[in-house]
Structure formats: C-alpha cells, structure tokens
Amino acid sequence: MNTANRITMARIALIPLFMLFFTKWPAWLAEVSGIIQFLNNYGSYIAIGIFVLASGTDKLDGYVARKYNQITNLGKLLDPLADKLLISVALIMMVQADMIASWVAVIMISREFVITGLRMIASAQGIALAADKLGKWKMVLQVIAIVAVLLGNYPFQWFTSIQVDNILMLLAVCLTLISGINYLVQNFKILKLNDM
Known part of the structure; x- marks a missing residue:
C-alpha cells in the first residue's frame, strides 16, 4: 500500500x-x-x-x-x-x-447515494466519471459548515448576533443540491441508458 x-x-x-x-x-x-x-x-x-x-x-x-x-x-x-x-x-x-435538523443530513447524504449510484452505472459501462469543481467546492463548504456548527457559532458570536453557522449550513445544503443536479445533468447524457 x-x-x-x-x-x-x-x-x-x-x-x-x-x-x-x-x-x-x-x-x-x-x-x-x-x-x-x-x-x-x-x-x-x-x-x-x-x-x-x-x-x-x-x-x-x-x-x-x-x-x-x-x-x-x-x-x-x-x-x-x-x-x-x-x-x-x-x-x-x-x-x-x-445540532442540526434531520432534513439537512438527509439531503446531503442522499446526494452522495445518488451520485455514487450514477458512478456505479457508469463504471459498469466502462465509463469513469470524475468529480467536478462544483463537487469539490461542495465538500469544502460542508466541512466549513460542520466545523462552524460544532463550534457553536464560535468565533462569529463575538462580532454578530447572526447565526453564521446556520447560514453556512444552509448554504452547504444549497450547494449540495446544486452540485448534485449539475453533476447529474452533465453526466447523465454520457451514459448509454438505453442499454440498461
């Protein structure tokens, strides 16, 4: 290894x-x-x-x-x-x-199941679907949002009463959905779905 x-x-x-x-x-x-x-x-x-x-x-x-x-x-x-x-x-x-609503986790985890399923279909057809930049940014924002929530809005609470951690998590959910839809649209046509 x-x-x-x-x-x-x-x-x-x-x-x-x-x-x-x-x-x-x-x-x-x-x-x-x-x-x-x-x-x-x-x-x-x-x-x-x-x-x-x-x-x-x-x-x-x-x-x-x-x-x-x-x-x-x-x-x-x-x-x-x-x-x-x-x-x-x-x-x-x-x-x-x-710390977060269950629907947040459901959306983020479901996106990964759907994209993984698409990649498995592509792999069975000998097609390798690479991760795109939007997906990588999605991962970065998810990590930032998770850390912000884990820290309980620290250090943002020193500067504002706005729940920045919740806003970051909401943005992460939105980017998760957008990146998932974009990935499906970009790669769905590549697959030979008629052969399935």
Missing part, C-alpha cells in the same frame, strides 16, 4: 475516534469513571480537532497521489468513500445531538 492510500486509510481510521470523542456518555457512567467524565467535558473539542485533521487529509492524499504518481484503483475507491463516510457520520452524530 502506497503513502497516498495510507493517508486515506488514516482518514477512515479517524472516523471511529471522532465518534468516540463526540459521544455524550450517561452521567452515571461519568460519576464512576474519570475517563468518561473527561470525555463528556472535553471530548467535543477533541472531536472537532479530529474532524478538521481528517478533513485536511483529503487534500493531502490527493496531492501525494498526483505528485508521486501513486494514483491507484484502490485509491480511487477509498478516497471518495472516506469523504462520504466522514461527512455522513458527522451529520448523523450532529442530528443525534440536536
């Missing part, structure tokens, strides 16, 4: 760690365990750091793969899978914590 794929695997390995630190444990358990008490008090901050670190490895593995000619079929499979897992897990955990 090359360096780029190791970085991608590290991103996937960080996802359960994010879940562990983000989870709020029962109070009775915190009373009998100093570790659980620590996780309840400071775990969310560590989880944010893990999420930011994991998100940052997305650009790093792509850079390493291109610079050192380490582009592989395994990497092509794992890289988008790692992105989807990271974002989906974060959204689901945030819904569970009442």
